[in-house]
Amino acid sequence: MSARTEGAGPPVVEVDHVTRRFGPVVALDDVSLTVGEGELVGLLGPNGAGKTTLLSLVSGLRKADAGTVRLFGGDPRVASARLTLGTTPQETGLPPTLRVGEVVALVAGHYPAPMSTHEALDRFGLADLARRQTGGLSGGQKRRLAVALALVGRPRLVLLDEPTTGLDVEARHVLWQALRDYHADGATVVLTSHYLEEIEALAHRVVVVGQGRVLADGALADVLSLVARRRVLLTVPDRALPTVRSLAGAEVVDEQRVENRSLSERYPTQDDEQRLTLLAEDADELVRALVGARVPFRDLEVRGASLEEAFLTLTADQPDEGRAAAGRSADDLHDARPLAHATEGER
Amino acid sequence: MTTTTTAARASARTGRPARTQPFWRLALLHARLGFLETVRIPIAVIGNLLFPALALLFFVVPQRAVADDPGSATVAVAQLGTFAVMSTCLFSFGAGVAEDRAQPFDPYLRTLPAGPGPRLTGRVLNGLLWSYFALAPVVLVGWLLTAAALDWLQVGQSVLLVVGVAVPFLLLGLAIGYRMSSKAAIAVVQAVLFPLAFAGGLFLPPEAFPQWLDVFSKALPSRAVRDLVVQVTAGVDAYPLALPVLLGWTALFATLAVLAYRSDEGRRFR
Numbered sequence: 325m326s327a328r329t330e331g332a333g334p335p336v337v338e339v340d341h342v343t344r345r346f347g348p349v350v351a352l353d354d355v356s357l358t359v360g361e362g363e364l365v366g367l368l369g370p371n372g373a374g375k376t377t378l379l380s381l382v383s384g385l386r387k388a389d390a391g392t393v394r395l396f397g398g399d400p401r402v403a404s405a406r407l408t409l410g411t412t413p414q415e416t417g418l419p420p421t422l423r424v425g426e427v428v429a430l431v432a433g434h435y436p437a438p439m440s441t442h443e444a445l446d447r448f449g450l451a452d453l454a455r456r457q458t459g460g461l462s463g464g465q466k467r468r469l470a471v472a473l474a475l476v477g478r479p480r481l482v483l484l485d486e487p488t489t490g491l492d493v494e495a496r497h498v499l500w501q502a503l504r505d506y507h508a509d510g511a512t513v514v515l516t517s518h519y520l521e522e523i524e525a526l527a528h529r530v531v532v533v534g535q536g537r538v539l540a541d542g543a544l545a546d547v548l549s550l551v552a553r554r555r556v557l558l559t560v561p562d563r564a565l566p567t568v569r570s571l572a573g574a575e576v577v578d579e580q581r582v583e584n585r586s587l588s589e590r591y592p593t594q595d596d597e598q599r600l601t602l603l604a605e606d607a608d609e610l611v612r613a614l615v616g617a618r619v620p621f622r623d624l625e626v627r628g629a630s631l632e633e634a635f636l637t638l639t640a641d642q643p644d645e646g647r648a649a650a651g652r653s654a655d656d657l658h659d660a661r662p663l664a665h666a667t668e669g670e671r
Numbered sequence: 672m673t674t675t676t677t678a679a680r681a682s683a684r685t686g687r688p689a690r691t692q693p694f695w696r697l698a699l700l701h702a703r704l705g706f707l708e709t710v711r712i713p714i715a716v717i718g719n720l721l722f723p724a725l726a727l728l729f730f731v732v733p734q735r736a737v738a739d740d741p742g743s744a745t746v747a748v749a750q751l752g753t754f755a756v757m758s759t760c761l762f763s764f765g766a767g768v769a770e771d772r773a774q775p776f777d778p779y780l781r782t783l784p785a786g787p788g789p790r791l792t793g794r795v796l797n798g799l800l801w802s803y804f805a806l807a808p809v810v811l812v813g814w815l816l817t818a819a820a821l822d823w824l825q826v827g828q829s830v831l832l833v834v835g836v837a838v839p840f841l842l843l844g845l846a847i848g849y850r851m852s853s854k855a856a857i858a859v860v861q862a863v864l865f866p867l868a869f870a871g872g873l874f875l876p877p878e879a880f881p882q883w884l885d886v887f888s889k890a891l892p893s894r895a896v897r898d899l900v901v902q903v904t905a906g907v908d909a910y911p912l913a914l915p916v917l918l919g920w921t922a923l924f925a926t927l928a929v930l931a932y933r934s935d936e937g938r939r940f941r
Contacts, residue, residue: 383782403691403786411782417775421711422704433700434692434783457711473779 334397335360336481336512337382342391344377351377353536354391359514361480364507366527367516368547374536375516379483382514383411395481407435410479412470412487420459424450424469427458428476435477444476445469447502464495471499475506482506484515488522500525520552554607557625559599564619571613574604599623694792697785701793706800709763716801719762723755724808726874731817738817745820745905746876748813753900754873755805756836757893761860763798764844769856772849772935787932795841802837821904828903836896839917842924849931867893889913892920 337359344352352374359365367375380386381393384400398405418427425441432438445451448468453461461469467488474482487503488496503526507513517523523530523544530547532540540547559582560568569576578601604610607626614621691697709716727748737743771777780790813819821829843863847856868874870884871893877885888894889910895917898909 380778385778385781403784406782406784407691409782409784411779413779414775417779419704419708419774419776421708426704426707430700430704431783434697434785436692477784 334394336363336396337514338392338394338397339378339381340392340394342381342388342393344381344386344389350536352381352388355533355536355538356391357531357538357541359481359512361512362507362510363512363514364526364528365512365514366523366530366544367514367533368518368520368523368530369516369533369539370518373533375533376485378533379411379485379514379516383409383483407477408480410474410477410482412474412484414485418458418461418466418469420457422458423454424456424458424461425454427469428454428472431473432476435479438477439475441476444472447475447505448472449498464491467491468495468499471502475502479511481512481514484513486516486518488517488519496522520548524548549605553603553605554610555627556602556604556607556610557600557623557627558602558614558621559597559623560619560621562596562598564621565598567617567619568600568602568614571610571617573606573613574602574610577601577603691784691786694789697789698792698796701780701785701790702796702800703793705763705767705794705797709797709801716804719758720755720805720808722758723751723805724812726754727751727809727812728816732812741818741820742905742907744813744817746901746907748809748817748819749900749904750873750876750897752806752809752813753836753893753897754868755809756802756833757840757868757873757896758864759802759805760798760837760840761844761847761864763801764794764841765847765860766853766857768794768845768848769851769853773853791845798841798844799834799837802833806833825904829900832900832903836900839892839896839921839924842921842928846924846927846931849928849935867891870894872897890916892917892924895920 335358339357342355369375381388395405428441428444471487488499530544540550580599582597582599731747732738847859870888871891895913898913901907902909
């Protein structure tokens with residue numbers, strides 16, 4: 325089981341052994357996840373990992389095939405449970421003929437104590453555009469408006485699906501700052517991204533999703549150490565292979581025999597050679613270790629590993645240490661923010 | 672930037688507010704959304720608004736034998752008025768719903784704290800409003816250029832009757848709109864609308880029908896509606912089965928609409 329709040333009200337989000345299929349595709353496979361009040365959670369994973377499906381269950385758009393989803397202890401498919409929820413339209417799906425101010429007012433009208441249209445737009449630098457039709461906005465302006473819509477009702481939980489996809493660097497930072505401000509006001513924020521950078525900039529807790537499962541769940545630093553790998557390439561003679569394989573903090577993910585004789589004549593050696601690809605948690609440490617072990621390597625290259633590569637290693641590893649870390653960080657947050665709820669929404 | 676602090680925390684302390692905004696407030700919000708979207712692209716509705724009036728102008732007004740006879744003229748206006756309401760409902764609920772479902776904004780609206788009731792009611796209000804707009808040109812042409820006449824009681828009854836005419840066809844529209852893609856929905860709406868209107872006696876009065884068509888016609892919702900409208904406006908009694916036939920179709924369309932709505936939920940995306 326995942327982390328539980330003790331003695332407080334129901335968690336903000338409680339996903340309990342949820343499975344969701346689309347025809348033959350299993351989008352979510354027995355996923356459990358609990359988000360407490362005031363957390364800022366990043367859902368990280370490659371496209372098709374199940375992040376969007378997970379959010380659609382929490383926002384009441386879809387029903388789980390098995391398991392339960394609770395939003396502040398209530399059923400997210402019931403409209404009143406969504407009073408404390410703010411989401412964004414997918415991609416840039418705004419009705420093109422409506423004016424910016426009209427869309428904001430439409431959404432605000434659903435909530436008991438919304439921001440004024442001006443305030444919502446002002447947070448995202450859109451106040452001058454209130455009279456514009458949304459179809460005339462740039463891609464970045466649409467994205468910012470979409471996030472403004474998520475916040476206008478002053479929800480206690482904000483769900484953001486890829487909030488900054490397609491934004492330039494400056495617009496992205498404006499948006500991040502607005503989200504940090506809103507989180508600092510006491511709200512809970514869950515966002516998905518496949519940018520590691522975005523998760524690093526915003527999230528306090530990171531949940532890595534892949535192939536419909538939670539692969540890792542923990543404090544930012546813990547999960548980053550699992551995910552943020554470097555890819556180190558080097559060529560070594562066969563006799564050095566056991567030494568390289570035994571080095572801590574790196575694993576060999578690929579070995580290629582070096583066929584090019586002319587190249588090896590420039591570095592005369594009696595041995596056959598292997599071109600190795602390693603995934604290292606700390607590339608600097610790995611290189612120091614290689615030098616320290618007097619490995620006769622050549623053609624050293626260090627590259628950033630893609631998230632997809634990192635996820636592959638996660639799928640191979642067992643993610644239990646990450647989960648344990650999640651329990652800790654979630655409990656810390658709950659302790660810091662006691663709740664006054666009386667209702668217990670758990671079964 | 673910090674003005675929300677108090678509100679976000681206050682609502683966190685007091686617990687979650689149990690109720691959504693009042694039903695009618697939400698319904699009006701959604702009606703307003705639909706109205707603005709329609710009115711911003713007026714070309715989409717202008718044809719719909721003008722066609723019945725033009726039909727009256729070109730096919731009824733020049734026939735002075737009909738146009739100058741208060742009874743026949745009123746029937747002609749009533750028929751085309753019924754058509755105006757029927758086509759507005761089928762288009763705005765059939766094609767309109769199908770189009771909206773294709774937009775990513777529609778699933779977003781479903782995450783707002785409003786159930787399907789207010790959203791659907793908003794759509795119905797918007798459809799009714801456009802039905803009245805569609806009726807206006809027909810009534811205007813009929814009033815100014817023909818001998819058609821209603822007393823004030825009939826005017827009041829007719830205004831209410833629009834709702835009765837609209838309901839079965841908006842349900843049929845919903846059944847189409849929630850079942851089909853927008854391209855298919857437009858084609859199906861047209862394929863349903865014109866045969867139904869013709870065979871229901873909305874273009875030609877049923878007196879001009881051959882015997883077999885007249886009998887067949889009496890089983891159609893469009894004929895039942897037409898006869899009831901004519902009864903109220905021109906005082907010609909409807910055939911006795913008109914009301915049961917209309918109620919039967921309404922029940923069927925309602926069932927189809929509910930089934931289509933249910934099967935639509937959560938089907939399109941992951």
